[in-house]
Every structure is written in structure tokens, then in C-alpha cells.
Amino acid sequence: xxxxxxxxxxxxxxxxxxxxxxxxxxxxxxxxxxxxxxxxxxxxxxxxxxxxxxxxxxxxxxxxxxxxxxxxxxxxxxxxxxxxxxxxxxxxxxxxxxxxxxxxxxxxxxxxxxxxxxxxxxxxxxxxxxxxxxxxxx
Amino acid sequence: xxxxxxxxxxxxxxxxxxxxxxxxxxxxxxxxxxxxxxxxxxxxxxxxxxxxxxxxxxxxxxxxxxxxxxxxxxxxxxxxxxxxxxxxxxxxxxxxxxxxxxxxxxxxxxxxxxxxxxxxxxxxxxxxxxxxxxxxxx
DNA sequence: GTACATTTGTTCGTATGTATT
DNA sequence: TAATACATACGAACAAATGTA
Numbered sequence: 001x002x003x004x005x006x007x008x009x010x011x012x013x014x015x016x017x018x019x020x021x022x023x024x025x026x027x028x029x030x031x032x033x034x035x036x037x038x039x040x041x042x043x044x045x046x047x048x049x050x051x052x053x054x055x056x057x058x059x060x061x062x063x064x065x066x067x068x069x070x071x072x073x074x075x076x077x078x079x080x081x082x083x084x085x086x087x088x089x090x091x092x093x094x095x096x097x098x099x100x101x102x103x104x105x106x107x108x109x110x111x112x113x114x115x116x117x118x119x120x121x122x123x124x125x126x127x128x129x130x131x132x133x134x135x136x137x138x
Numbered sequence: 139x140x141x142x143x144x145x146x147x148x149x150x151x152x153x154x155x156x157x158x159x160x161x162x163x164x165x166x167x168x169x170x171x172x173x174x175x176x177x178x179x180x181x182x183x184x185x186x187x188x189x190x191x192x193x194x195x196x197x198x199x200x201x202x203x204x205x206x207x208x209x210x211x212x213x214x215x216x217x218x219x220x221x222x223x224x225x226x227x228x229x230x231x232x233x234x235x236x237x238x239x240x241x242x243x244x245x246x247x248x249x250x251x252x253x254x255x256x257x258x259x260x261x262x263x264x265x266x267x268x269x270x271x272x273x274x275x276x
Numbered sequence: 277g278t279a280c281a282t283t284t285g286t287t288c289g290t291a292t293g294t295a296t297t
Numbered sequence: 298t299a300a301t302a303c304a305t306a307c308g309a310a311c312a313a314a315t316g317t318a
Contacts, residue, residue: 069296093231111249127231207315
């Protein structure tokens, strides 16, 4: 699979698709480091900014994390603790504000779950750490 | 509030904070159009790329939408339909893949709810259109 | 229907700063 | 120290979509 600059789809989209495929197929396993931006830029003959935009997409999808001086690596698959939705409760999902991001130390591309119980009390949880369940009635 | 290029916080973060404050305070109401990128660039004396990065942040937070030729506007507050979580069911939130984004015509910064019932059947819903509820037991 | 101005999108270049190895 | 790698920031040019005269 190669990147075609003459294609009508932007090269950074093409690269994001290419990298995503490699990640989701398991060819690039969780924890492993991606090639550097300059490396990808050279390998595919595209600008570094295009590489950065491709990586930004994967970050916003929660697939990779990036750290200055270390590189970009594939995120581990989330392990989610179960949180019971109590009777009369409700839950929504949304992206955190940047303040919440800092506060809860969330990676990019990680939504939050906003859980409201019957009393109206609200709880905000990282969506990569929690899942909502309703027990069987029994 | 002004933008300080010598601050240790990046100018695009400063601009994002500034615009977010204007949106969340209601000074710039839902549906209204933001100043153009070139305009913001000139007004604050920063590069257009910095403006674009600021706007990208607000997009990823689900606060604004942008369209080529039209501009950037403040998103309406989501109206979420209620979806019952059945006994034995569970739900997680995550960001959609770009394929899902296209498929479901989702704006940036909108997570999806992945709802699983007791039988194992999965339903994927836009998180800005649905909320999960558990009825009171009665 | 056409032409034009406006606006965001895409791409590359260049330079400097900062964190990690 | 030095090399590597990502982050920030500016500039420039052109493409594509939109709305308007």
C-alpha cells in the first residue's frame, strides 16, 4: 500500500488510514513505537506536517499516544471497570474540556462518561477506564 | 484578555482558552459564526496555523464545527434521546473510527456509545444524540 | 449562469524550543 | 555532551467549497 499524492484523498488521510490498518490488524501491536515523523515523512515522500496531521488523527481516535522526545506508540486496549447504572439513573458521553483533560490526566481521544443517579448527583469518569452495566434482574 | 507570545503557554492554547470562554459564557451563542481564521490571525497578531490549531482543539471538544467556504460556528447544545439499558446490558464510550465518522456523518469531537444487550447484540449510537437510562424499578 | 471574493483545507518550507535517550 | 524526536510558530502558495453580486 502506497501513498498517492495525486489522489483526491489528502495524503495525511491516506497515511492515517494506512497506519490505522497496521494497528487494527495487529501488525503494529499495542505498546510498540511508530516510526518517527521525519522517518515516515521520508519513507512516504510527504511533508512532515502531513505526517503530524495523520498522527493527530490517530491520537484523536485514541489509537496512539505521543510524547516529546520519545515518539509515538500504540495505546494498550482499554480495560474498563464496571459501573452500575442505578434505577432512575442516566449516562451521557462527551469529550472532556481541556480543564478536565488536565485534571483527570486523560489522553487525547478519550471521552468521558457523565453518570447521573436518581438523586441528581453527577459522576464524571474516563471512558477508557469504565463501562456502564445494568445487572440482570434475577 | 490578550494573547502573550512570550508566555510559556502556547499561543494556540491561549486562543483556544479565550474562544472557549466566550462560547461557554454565552457571549458567542450556539449557531453564531466565529471570526475567520485570517481575521483572528490579524486581530491577535499570530500566525494562521496557530489559529487553526486553536480551532482544531475546540472542534475536538465538540464545541464548534467548521466548513470550507462557510467558516466556523458554535455547535448547538446536543438533544439526546433516551435509550434504555436493558437488564444484563452494558455500554462503553469511545471515539469513532474515521470509517464510522463518515458512515454515521458525525462531527469531530463526538464520541459514540456502544451498547451491548444481554444477548450480545451491539448497537453503536452518536453520543450527542443519545443518552443511556435505567428506568426506576417502581 | 458567471465571475468574484471569502473562507477553510492541504501541503511544504523554515526556524527555534524542549524533552528524552 | 550530543543525537534524536516531538512541539510551537511563522510564512507561503494553491485547492476547493460557499455565498454573493
